[in-house]
Amino acid sequence: MNTVSPVLEVRGLSKSFKAVKAVRNVSFSITRGKTFGIVGESGSGKSTTARLVLRLIDPTSGDIRFRGTDLSAMKQEELRRERRHMQMIFQDPFGSLNGRMTVRETLTEPQMVHGIGTPASRLEAARSLLAEVGLPAAALDRFPHEFSGGQRQRIAIARALATNPDLIVADEPVSALDVSVQAQVLNLLRDLQERHGTTMLFISHDLRVVQFMCDEIAVMYLGEIVEQGPRERIYGAPAHPYTQALLASAPGRGAGKRARLSGEIPSAHAAPSGCAFRTRCPHAHERCVLEAPGMRELGCGQRAACHLLEKAPSA
Ligand code: SF4
Ligand code: MG
Numbered sequence: 001m002n003t004v005s006p007v008l009e010v011r012g013l014s015k016s017f018k019a020v021k022a023v024r025n026v027s028f029s030i031t032r033g034k035t036f037g038i039v040g041e042s043g044s045g046k047s048t049t050a051r052l053v054l055r056l057i058d059p060t061s062g063d064i065r066f067r068g069t070d071l072s073a074m075k076q077e078e079l080r081r082e083r084r085h086m087q088m089i090f091q092d093p094f095g096s097l098n099g100r101m102t103v104r105e106t107l108t109e110p111q112m113v114h115g116i117g118t119p120a121s122r123l124e125a126a127r128s129l130l131a132e133v134g135l136p137a138a139a140l141d142r143f144p145h146e147f148s149g150g151q152r153q154r155i156a157i158a159r160a161l162a163t164n165p166d167l168i169v170a171d172e173p174v175s176a177l178d179v180s181v182q183a184q185v186l187n188l189l190r191d192l193q194e195r196h197g198t199t200m201l202f203i204s205h206d207l208r209v210v211q212f213m214c215d216e217i218a219v220m221y222l223g224e225i226v227e228q229g230p231r232e233r234i235y236g237a238p239a240h241p242y243t244q245a246l247l248a249s250a251p252g253r254g255a256g257k258r259a260r261l262s263g264e265i266p267s268a269h270a271a272p273s274g275c276a277f278r279t280r281c282p283h284a285h286e287r288c289v290l291e292a293p294g295m296r297e298l299g300c301g302q303r304a305a306c307h308l309l310e311k312a313p314s315a
Contacts, residue, residue: 004031004032005032005068006029006030006031006032006065007030007031007032007066007067007166007167007199008029008030008036008053008064008065008066008167008199008201009029009030009063009064009065009066010026010027010028010029010053010062010063010064010065011027011062011063011065012025012026012027012061012062012063013025013026013027013049013052013053013059013061013062013063013064014026014059014060014061014062015045015048015052015057015059015060016060019269020268020269021223021268021271022045022048022223022268023045023048023049023052023059023223024045024223024224025062025224026045026049026062026218026220026223026224026225027225028216028218028225028228030167030199030200030201030216031199032166032197032199033193033197033198033199034199034200034215034216035193035199035200035201035202035213035214035215035216036200036201036202036214036215036216036217036218037202037203037204037210037213037214037216037217037218037231038050038201038202038203038204038217038218038220039203039204039205039206039207039210039217039218039219039220039246040205040219040220040221041205041221041265042205042265043222043265043268044220044221044222044223044265045220045222045223045224045268046171046203046204046205046220047171047172047203048223049203049220050088050169050171050201050203052064053169053201054083054086054088054169055071055072055074055079056088059072066082066085066086066166066167067085067166069082081114083114084110084114084116084163084165085163085165085166085167086165086166086167086168086169087110087159087160087161087162087163087165087167087168087169088160088168088169088170088171089153089156089157089160089168089169089170089171089173090156090171090172090173091171091172091173091175091176092176096156097144097152097155097156097159098144099143099144099145100143101143101144102140102141102142102143103126103130103135103139103140103141103142103143103144103155104123104126104140104141106144106155106159107125107126107129107130107140107155107158107159107162108122108123108125108126108162109159109162110159110162110163111125111162111163114163116163125162126140126158126162127140129158129159129161129162130158132158132161132192132195133154133155133157133158133188133192134154134188135151135154135155135158139151139155148181149176149177149178149181150177150178150181150184150185153173153174153176153177153185154185154188156173157173157185157188157189157192161192161196161198164196165198166198166199167198167199167200167201168193168198168199168200168201169200169201169203170189170200170201170202170203171203172203172204172205173185173189173202173204174186174204174209175204175205175206175209182209186209186212186213189213190212190213200213202214207246207247207250208250208251211231211235214231215230215231216228216229216230216231216301217229217230217231217234219234219240219242219243219246221242221265221276221277222265222266222268222271222276222277223268223271223276224276224305225295225305226240226242226243226276226277226304226305226306227239227240227242227243227302227303227304227305228302228303228304229298229300229301229302229303229304230300230301230302233298233300233301233302234302235247237302239298239302239304239306239309240277240304240305240306240309241277241281241282241283241306241308242261242277242280242281243304245260245261245280245282246261248260248261249261261280262280263279263280265280266279272289273289273290274287274288274289274290274291274292275288275289275291275292275293275305275306275307276292283308285307287307288307291307292305293305293306293307293309296309296310
């Protein structure tokens with residue numbers, strides 16, 4: 001069997017903030033060159049998972065293996081070196097770009113910090129990054145506030161590529177942009193990823209965006225992955241009632257026979273007993289109150305955690 005070792009492998013990742021379990025027992029891996037999506041409503045733990053993966057915050061428990069080495073045990077100094085290979089794109093490009101730095105400084109800084117190249121080669125790299133993201137060389141001497149939201153996100157993408165990282169974590173990279181601009185930025189991200197063979201962890205609340213971008217998808221609810229699988233399975237044959245309700249509630253998709261999502265996501269301070277989704281689930285029954293469902297393999301790489309799937313054949 002020809003197994004490609006994953007760029008990122010996360011096992012049993014959990015994070016508590018005081019009494020709040022923000023992320024619970026999250027496990028997934030991402031194959032080189034693939035895009036792994038995490039989708040869920042706000043408050044589901046998506047962004048916390050992203051920050052944990054990059055060790056921007058420390059996990060309460062669990063393992064993060066990046067390119068075969070355990071990040072969860074790494075000291076700050078080692079982590080700093082490793083960060084060259086992992087970059088992040090945030091939702092708000094204005095907040096994430098330093099407003100006092102020119103585009104030239106913004107794009108040459110990552111290489112400088114990691115001791116890559118010479119001033120001349122870094123400038124050359126900045127020019128070619130700008131061209132790659134579709135901005136003119138004249139942009140080099142301008143400041144972030146002189147650009148539109150979409151252009152700023154292009155600059156943030158160029159900066160993320162500056163160290164030629166193995167992994168890019170993109171947290172809601174287009175949700176602050178106008179819908180007309182979103183598609184352009186997503187197309188750009190996909191093209192660049194193909195060209196550079198970058199592996200990506202892509203986080204969004206928007207099912208359409210995730211469907212467009214991702215090969216494999218995890219659906220999170222109240223800090224846990226409730227369903228995971230290849231895109232075709234998640235969108236074509238969703239198994240978990242939450243995934244089904246999310247899809248039925250998405251704009252542009254007919255609700256059909258499936259129940260739409262109703263009610264609010266409960267506070268993580270007061271997560272329900274048993275199955276976390278039970279307060280909104282149309283199929284909730286007594287057992288769901290008492291017992292948290294375990295993850296079940298459904299075949300074709302799909303798995304989900306719901307008592308209703310108990311009889312599903314484990315392929
Ligand atoms: Fe619904 Fe029960 Fe399944 Fe949870 S375990 S999703 S409450 S049926
Ligand atoms: Mg978020």
